[in-house]
Amino acid sequence: MMRRHILRLFRVRNLIIITIIIGTIYLVKSFSDVKSLEPFKQSLLGTVVKEYFIPSSLRKIDWHDYKKIKYERKQKGIGEQGIPAYLSKNEEALEKQLYSVNGFNGALSDKIPLNRSLPDIRHIKCQKRLYIESLPTVSVVVPFHNEHWSTLLRTAVSVLNRSPEFLIKEVILVDDASTKDFLKKKLDDYLSANLPKVRVIRLASRSGLITARLAGAKAASADVLLFLDSHTEANANWLPPLLEPIALDHRTVVCPYIDVIAYDTFEYRAQDEGARGAFDWELYYKRLPLLPKDLDNMPEPFESPVMAGGLFAMSRSFFWELGGYDPGLDIWGGEQYELSFKIWQCGGRMVDAPCSRVGHIYRKFAPFPNPGHGDFVGRNYRRVAEVWMDEYAQYLYKRRPNYRNIDTGDISEQKALRERLRCRSFRWFMTQVAFDLTVKYPPVEPNAFAEGRIKPVSNPQLCVDAHHGAQMDKVLLKRCTESTAGEQKFMLSWHKDIRSKSRNMCWDLPESAPKSPILLYSCHLGGGNQLWRYYPETKRLKHGTNDNCLDWDPNTRALYIMPCGDATTQQWSIDHVDYE
Ligand code: UD2
Ligand code: MN
Numbered sequence: 001m002m003r004r005h006i007l008r009l010f011r012v013r014n015l016i017i018i019t020i021i022i023g024t025i026y027l028v029k030s031f032s033d034v035k036s037l038e039p040f041k042q043s044l045l046g047t048v049v050k051e052y053f054i055p056s057s058l059r060k061i062d063w064h065d066y067k068k069i070k071y072e073r074k075q076k077g078i079g080e081q082g083i084p085a086y087l088s089k090n091e092e093a094l095e096k097q098l099y100s101v102n103g104f105n106g107a108l109s110d111k112i113p114l115n116r117s118l119p120d121i122r123h124i125k126c127q128k129r130l131y132i133e134s135l136p137t138v139s140v141v142v143p144f145h146n147e148h149w150s151t152l153l154r155t156a157v158s159v160l161n162r163s164p165e166f167l168i169k170e171v172i173l174v175d176d177a178s179t180k181d182f183l184k185k186k187l188d189d190y191l192s193a194n195l196p197k198v199r200v201i202r203l204a205s206r207s208g209l210i211t212a213r214l215a216g217a218k219a220a221s222a223d224v225l226l227f228l229d230s231h232t233e234a235n236a237n238w239l240p241p242l243l244e245p246i247a248l249d250h251r252t253v254v255c256p257y258i259d260v261i262a263y264d265t266f267e268y269r270a271q272d273e274g275a276r277g278a279f280d281w282e283l284y285y286k287r288l289p290l291l292p293k294d295l296d297n298m299p300e301p302f303e304s305p306v307m308a309g310g311l312f313a314m315s316r317s318f319f320w321e322l323g324g325y326d327p328g329l330d331i332w333g334g335e336q337y338e339l340s341f342k343i344w345q346c347g348g349r350m351v352d353a354p355c356s357r358v359g360h361i362y363r364k365f366a367p368f369p370n371p372g373h374g375d376f377v378g379r380n381y382r383r384v385a386e387v388w389m390d391e392y393a394q395y396l397y398k399r400r401p402n403y404r405n406i407d408t409g410d411i412s413e414q415k416a417l418r419e420r421l422r423c424r425s426f427r428w429f430m431t432q433v434a435f436d437l438t439v440k441y442p443p444v445e446p447n448a449f450a451e452g453r454i455k456p457v458s459n460p461q462l463c464v465d466a467h468h469g470a471q472m473d474k475v476l477l478k479r480c481t482e483s484t485a486g487e488q489k490f491m492l493s494w495h496k497d498i499r500s501k502s503r504n505m506c507w508d509l510p511e512s513a514p515k516s517p518i519l520l521y522s523c524h525l526g527g528g529n530q531l532w533r534y535y536p537e538t539k540r541l542k543h544g545t546n547d548n549c550l551d552w553d554p555n556t557r558a559l560y561i562m563p564c565g566d567a568t569t570q571q572w573s574i575d576h577v578d579y580e
Contacts, residue, residue, distance in 0.1 A: 057247075060130035063164065063240040072117040079112030082119045082268025082359075087111070098148070103363030104231070104263035106148040114150065114157040118268050118359065120236045121259070123299040126355035131240035135247055137169045138239070138313070139220030143212030144230035145176040145368060146183070151231040151361065153190075156198045158233040167239060169222035171198040173230070174212040177205050206371050208331030214324050217316070225319055229310040231361040233261060233268070241356040242313040245301055250315040251348040255307050256356035263364045274298075274354055277306035278434055280441040281395045283337065283381050285309070288436055301351035305344070305434035309336030311358050322346055323417045326383060328409050330373055334380030341388040344433050346423040375406065382406045387414040390426040395443040440525070450534050451491035451501065452575020453480060456552060457539055458568045463488040464559065466500045466520060475507060475518040477557045492574070497530040498541075499523050506530045512546050515560045539571040540564060 079085040087095050087108050098106030120127070140159050144152055156171050173191075175183060191198045201219055203212060217225050224246055228234075238256060245252040260271050274294075275287035285308060294302035322342050329335050343350050382403045385393035397404050430437065454464040456477070463480035466487045467473075480488060489501040498507040500520075508521035509529045524530060533542045541550040542564060549564035550572060564570065 057132065057134045059133045061133045063131055064127075064237050065162075065164070068161070069120075069236060075113075075117040077113065077116075079108075079266050080117050082117075082266075084262065084265035084267035085112060086265065099364075101146075101367055102148045102151075103365045103367040104148075104151075104361050105266065106151070108264075108266055109148060109150045109154070112150070112154075112266055114154045115161055116154070116233075118158075118233060118235050121268075121270050122236065122357055123354050126237075126241075126299050129241070129299070129355055131244045132247060135167060135240060135243040136223035136315075138163075138167055138224045138226050138243070139169055139216075139222040139316070140171040140226045140228060141174065141213055141216030141220060142171065142228050142230050143174045143176055143209045143216065144178065144183075145206065145209070145212075146178045146180050147230040149182055152183075153195075155228060155230055155232050156191075156195055158235075159228070160195065160197060162234045162236060163239045167243070168197060170220070171195075172216045172219055173198060173200045174216040175200055175202040176207060176209065176212040177203050206331075208329075208371075208376070210325045210329040210331075210335045211327065213335075214327060217319060217324060220316060223316060224313050225316050226313040227311065228358065229360055231261070231363075232311065233359040235259070235357040235359065238356045238358060241301070241353040245351055245353070246313060246315050249349075250318050251343075253307070253312055253314045253318070253343050253348060253350045254301065254356070255304065255312045255350065255352050256358045257352065257354055258308055258311055259357050259359040261359040261361045263361055268359050274302075274352065276302070276304040276352070277308060277340070278437050278441070279306055279337065281443055282399050283334070283384075283396060285336070286441065288434075288440065299354035301353045303433070304350055304352045305429070305437065306340040307336050307350060311360065318348060322348075322421070323414075326387070326411075326414050328383055328411065328414070329380045330376040331371060332368075333377040334384050337381075338384045338388065341384070341426070341429060342423070344424075344429050345388065345426070346418075346421045378403055379406050379408065383408045383411055383414070387411055387418060388426060392426050392430065392443065446494040447578060448491040448493050449496075450574045450577040451489070453488050454490055454498075454541075455480065455573050456569065457571035457573050459554065460573065462557070464490065466490075466505060469505075469520045471505075471521055473520050475520060475559055477552055477559055492532060492534055493523075495523070495525050496527060496532060497523055497525070498532045507532060509543060509561065512544065512548060512561070514548075514562050517558070517560050518550070534572075534574060534577065536577050539573065541570075541572050 075081070085108055087105075091107060095105060095107040142152075142155060152173070156173070159171055160168065178184065188200055191200065201215060203215060213227055224243060226242065242254045242256060245254050257274060258271060260269050261267070262269070272287075274290055276290065278286045278288045280286050285306070288305075290302065322339075325335050326338055329338065340350060378400070381396065385396050385403075386408055389396070456462055461479055462477045465476050465478040467476055467478065468487055469475070478488075486502040487500065490498050491501055492498050499505060504523050505520045506523035507518050507530065509516055509518060512529075521530070529544060531544050534540075535542065543549065543561050547564050548561040549570045550559070551562040551567065551570050552559050554569065562570070
């Protein structure tokens, strides 16, 4: 009787204890997650709760360096605060010369301080965000080939200035056999005198950015590898948002928002409000809209199918678990797809962190001399397609038939790695991760609405002609001929743009005023100023969403838009029309 009593008590007590334990775990967890508790957490009682109940690895703190931020706000001068800057007239010669070797305004960069201030253009909620206290250490790896002096150094200086010192273990600049004298001779001395955490390792011969990043990753010793291009600038509190997701799961790879540093004025501005990375079937990098849930959760990190390539943080151990990059990728291009596919297909995930922002100079043109390795981009793409894209590779080859003949070299190790890691299929990637990619970029393009020559009904001797024109050249009306037939053949594609049949050039209208000419511009698939519609009943070609139609002047033969009306000059015939 007595024993039974004690047993029961024991059971009740057990139950109470278990309830208390579970309750405490639950409370601690919600305490560390719930944002509305922030004021309480900052209070004295909150601090006590935090100190004793939340495991230190999950405790969140404010990582901003307010002293530096305040100092930075006061910086004044050329290029400061990311405001557009200009050189004076007498510096034109130098400006031209440094433009041609860099593809950006190197002379202007030299006038802007290495530690220039940047505008804080983060999402407003980023300023208040806390990140866990125990973040991993970082090796920053920056490949460069003939980078300009001040842009290379500004990359390193911005990293050191805007990061908590103890998190940056080292900055490794990997010189891909630069030929500029100052990079060969002056750089090491400058670094050891001024930036001791930064060192250079050098490749014996020009090998490209993939080999350079691999060399940097091999030399690195911190927990996290953080890759940057050699003409970037890290912005306020950029590091904690990149590191926290990795600290919580070492298979998560994190990309910052990439801002634009204008190649001519060095103005610092946002590229857009954020997007998910993707590609089209020629493997051009493209961007997909954020999902409604991404917008609702802003500025939480959101999943992105493909990285832009140059700027990302990744656990060093996960990088090597995936075998690093395919070392057979040469010089430039395709490595962003290889690593992204590999991350997703082999058990990882990738996110963009809106609160981490890094500026990048998108050059006006690539100034690198061709290393004489043939079509290395095509070869890289084919390697990636053969190893990772399964049956989807055919969509690339359909658009680039010559890729079928490119020799990929030995890819057996890459294939063996995929087997060994039991990576998922590309179909899985396309349906689970990049599930909306094919809506915008269908692997098999629907037929064009109309195609062939476009002629004024009142003068069918004339044809609209793209005359091998370059970007921003006017589209002309010329006598129809067989010899230039390629340039006189257009299609009203299913994207609802009018494009040259032989190349990726579209009819574009920067202006919508009457008599604005039609210009040639790379097709952007975004509708807007490249949106056209043909009405077979009235034979009018209507532009955009305004009520403007293609028109011409029979005297000068100029082509332009005018408000739609009954004029015969607004009637056009197209060889083959397929509107139902
Ligand atoms: C983008 C990526 C870039 C890379 C590339 C595709 C961003 C912002 N940039 O082009 O990182 O993924 O797509 O491969 O996402 N470099 C060398 N050796 C070479 C050529 C380049 O070391 O032979 C360096 C170069 O100095 C730079 C980096 O590699 O630091 C990327 O080259 P880029 O800036 O010309 O590439 P980008 O930004 O046009
Ligand atoms: Mn770059």
